[in-house]
Amino acid sequence: MAVAEKQSFGSVVRIEHPVRGESLWMDSWRRLRRNKAALLGAFIILINILVAIFADSLAPKPFDRQVLADNNAAPLWVTQVFPTMIPRGETGGYITISEDYPLGADGLGRDLLSRIIYGSRVSLLVALVGPTFALALGLLVGLTAGYAGGWIDNLLMRIVDLMYAFPTLLLIILLMAFFRLGFENLQPGTFGYTINQIDRASGGLLFVFIGIGVTSWMNMARLVRGQVLSIREKEYIEAARSLGTSTGGIMFRHILPNILGPVIVAETLAIPQYISFEAFLSFIGLGVNPPTPSWGGMIAEGARGISSYPNQAIFPAIALFLIMFAFNFLGDGLRDALDPRMRGVD
Amino acid sequence: MAQFLLRRLLGMFAVLFVVSLITFLLMHAIPGGPFSREKPLPEATIALLNEKYNLDAPIHIQYLDYVGDIIIPRVTYGRIPPSASEDYLINISLPAFMGDEAVLRWVNFGPTYGSRSRSVNDIFRESLPVSFQLGVAAMAVAMAVGIPLGTMAALKRNTIFDYAGMGVAVFGVSLPVIITAPVLQYLFGVQWKALPPTGWGEIRHMILPAFALGFVNSALIARLTRASLLQVMNEDYIRTARAKGLSERMVVIGHAVKNGIIPVVTILGPLFAVLVTGSFVVETFFGIPGMGRYFVTSIRGRDYPVIMGTILLFAAFISIANTIVDIVYAWLDPRIRYD
Numbered sequence: 119m120a121v122a123e124k125q126s127f128g129s130v131v132r133i134e135h136p137v138r139g140e141s142l143w144m145d146s147w148r149r150l151r152r153n154k155a156a157l158l159g160a161f162i163i164l165i166n167i168l169v170a171i172f173a174d175s176l177a178p179k180p181f182d183r184q185v186l187a188d189n190n191a192a193p194l195w196v197t198q199v200f201p202t203m204i205p206r207g208e209t210g211g212y213i214t215i216s217e218d219y220p221l222g223a224d225g226l227g228r229d230l231l232s233r234i235i236y237g238s239r240v241s242l243l244v245a246l247v248g249p250t251f252a253l254a255l256g257l258l259v260g261l262t263a264g265y266a267g268g269w270i271d272n273l274l275m276r277i278v279d280l281m282y283a284f285p286t287l288l289l290i291i292l293l294m295a296f297f298r299l300g301f302e303n304l305q306p307g308t309f310g311y312t313i314n315q316i317d318r319a320s321g322g323l324l325f326v327f328i329g330i331g332v333t334s335w336m337n338m339a340r341l342v343r344g345q346v347l348s349i350r351e352k353e354y355i356e357a358a359r360s361l362g363t364s365t366g367g368i369m370f371r372h373i374l375p376n377i378l379g380p381v382i383v384a385e386t387l388a389i390p391q392y393i394s395f396e397a398f399l400s401f402i403g404l405g406v407n408p409p410t411p412s413w414g415g416m417i418a419e420g421a422r423g424i425s426s427y428p429n430q431a432i433f434p435a436i437a438l439f440l441i442m443f444a445f446n447f448l449g450d451g452l453r454d455a456l457d458p459r460m461r462g463v464d
Numbered sequence: 465m466a467q468f469l470l471r472r473l474l475g476m477f478a479v480l481f482v483v484s485l486i487t488f489l490l491m492h493a494i495p496g497g498p499f500s501r502e503k504p505l506p507e508a509t510i511a512l513l514n515e516k517y518n519l520d521a522p523i524h525i526q527y528l529d530y531v532g533d534i535i536i537p538r539v540t541y542g543r544i545p546p547s548a549s550e551d552y553l554i555n556i557s558l559p560a561f562m563g564d565e566a567v568l569r570w571v572n573f574g575p576t577y578g579s580r581s582r583s584v585n586d587i588f589r590e591s592l593p594v595s596f597q598l599g600v601a602a603m604a605v606a607m608a609v610g611i612p613l614g615t616m617a618a619l620k621r622n623t624i625f626d627y628a629g630m631g632v633a634v635f636g637v638s639l640p641v642i643i644t645a646p647v648l649q650y651l652f653g654v655q656w657k658a659l660p661p662t663g664w665g666e667i668r669h670m671i672l673p674a675f676a677l678g679f680v681n682s683a684l685i686a687r688l689t690r691a692s693l694l695q696v697m698n699e700d701y702i703r704t705a706r707a708k709g710l711s712e713r714m715v716v717i718g719h720a721v722k723n724g725i726i727p728v729v730t731i732l733g734p735l736f737a738v739l740v741t742g743s744f745v746v747e748t749f750f751g752i753p754g755m756g757r758y759f760v761t762s763i764r765g766r767d768y769p770v771i772m773g774t775i776l777l778f779a780a781f782i783s784i785a786n787t788i789v790d791i792v793y794a795w796l797d798p799r800i801r802y803d
Contacts, residue, residue, distance in 0.1 A: 292490055303495075402760050
């Protein structure tokens with residue numbers, strides 16, 4: 119910290135051998151690197167990204183190949199982990215043993231491992247695109263409300279209050295039903311038709327993104343507004359204004375960089391929520407379109423036979439847990455690293 | 465205080481009005497009606513059904529009729545035949561001089577299209593108590609685990625207790641119901657046979673779903689409790705309390721926790737509303753006949769009155785919970801005044 123201050127005086131005092139300064143970001147990065155839990159989180163996310171990218175070569179089978187003769191089959195080790203899954207041949211046995219499927223096969227004879235591998239794509243895309251939608255909307259509303267103040271602020275914040283009163287999950291279900299059915303059977307060439315085609319091409323993900331974005335921007339808007347309110351009275355904003363900087367310039371050059379820390383932390387910590395939203399939507403059958411595998415959808419399919427074939431629900435549940443856990447730990451570490459109140463402690 | 469309550473009440477009605485309007489428009493914008501089938505019904509039948517349920521009226525008339533049925537009290541005379549369209553939540557018998565068997569009836573959420581003889585009020589009567597019990601149990605789990613965990617972490621700051629406690633909390637936040645439900649159900653219900661894996665009606669049926677639903681929220685409560693307590697422990701009045709010779713126990717219980725709990729209370733309100741109105745996932749897994757399943761099935765089936773009823777109920781719950789939170793706020797912290 120002391121180093122950084124010395125440098126900011128550099129233009130006035132003129133230091134002979136300028137010390138290499140440390141930006142706040144470098145400072146935070148150093149702190150983050152020391153946080154083992156956050157690193158573990160980042161590592162799991164990285165693995166997940168690699169798995170998602172190379173799913174085609176990693177997955178032993180195509181995710182939609184059905185071998186009906188192998189439905190509900192499982193390898194030996196799975197029946198040992200889940201002792202209630204008794205292999206055929208023993209008394210009361212009903213599990214077809216097949217070492218062909220590392221984690222077992224589902225009710226349609228599709229390889230669970232391959233489906234979990236492909237399913238990572240959906241979760242990761244939601245983790246990346248969900249926050250983008252929420253961030254764009256939340257930043258826009260928050261910056262406008264905080265900077266403009268007055269009746270604009272009042273109006274925007276009442277809209278936010280209203281959105282909070284809406285039960286998020288119900289609204290998202292309603293929106294999804296509206297998107298899924300409202301954009302069906304439209305004339306080619308219309309806007310809705312194009313949107314629907316994009317959604318089809320993305321395996322139903324586009325509407326999931328929009329649904330999550332529409333219902334998740336309010337926290338961000340409130341956070342940004344609060345931050346802007348506290349920052350806009352600062353002297354350096356006044357200085358910028360008296361120098362004749364335009365409103366847009368003040369917002370994007372002076373205010374935005376200063377609120378970025380809390381914004382990043384809030385979004386990272388919100389990612390697990392988006393992931394579980396998608397899982398929930400796929401669980402109730404309004405998420406991605408089958409046969410695109412999603413962990414939430416796999417858990418829903420597995421839930422029906424949980425007492426006979428627990429592996430079909432529990433393995434995707436573990437995958438889902440790992441990625442949520444990773445983002446939570448990373449977000450937690452980022453908060454500790456970026457939180458201004460923590461700065462200067464070490 | 466009275467003025468504050470009145471203002472909150474008005475605000476609540478304004479919110480409910482807008483929520484109902486948006487929901488109404490959105491659900492009618494979804495193509496297909498409640499009587500669309502894979503194999504289409506004869507047009508005459510659909511026309512009759514639409515007429516029966518007032519679905520052939522212009523949309524704004526439908527909306528006004530719907531809202532009117534809920535908020536405008538009616539007085540009826542004589543016995544009215546039981547009907548799904550005329551089922552009121554509040555029925556007060558009026559004294560004899562007001563007319564023959566005069567009854568003041570109020571709050572009618574309409575019929576369900578899914579069944580000829582059931583009304584939305586029937587659904588509320590049957591499912592809400594179930595969801596309420598489950599919500600209370602889950603809330604109890606969340607608080608019983610979360611508040612002590614957070615308090616311990618805050619009081620033993622930067623010790624192994626703190627790190628372990630917060631580790632458990634991050635772990636817990638990463639365990640939504642969709643993960644805890646199958647795991648708990650398999651381990652305790654199927655493999656160890658300690659508790660029934662599905663069913664409802666007895667206390668032992670409640671334990672697994674309450675934990676599945678409560679655990680993720682206990683982690684939230686623990687983090688919030690810790691953060692808030694840490695802040696409070698630095699306040700001047702804690703130093704004063706110590707200076708006047710109070711035991712650490714008294715300082716923590718009498719001064720710190722009482723103030724530190726305030727931010728926790730704010731989250732309990734909305735949380736309770738979420739838990740009570742039911743979680744679709746947990747109810748699906750454990751076969752619980754609560755409100756949750758209606759959220760999804762009603763939208764699939766375009767059961768308009770059920771969609772409206774469940775969303776309004778939920779929104780009302782959130783608003784009421786928030787108002788109660790504000791009142792409890794003032795009680796916990798005398799510095800907050802509403803005037």
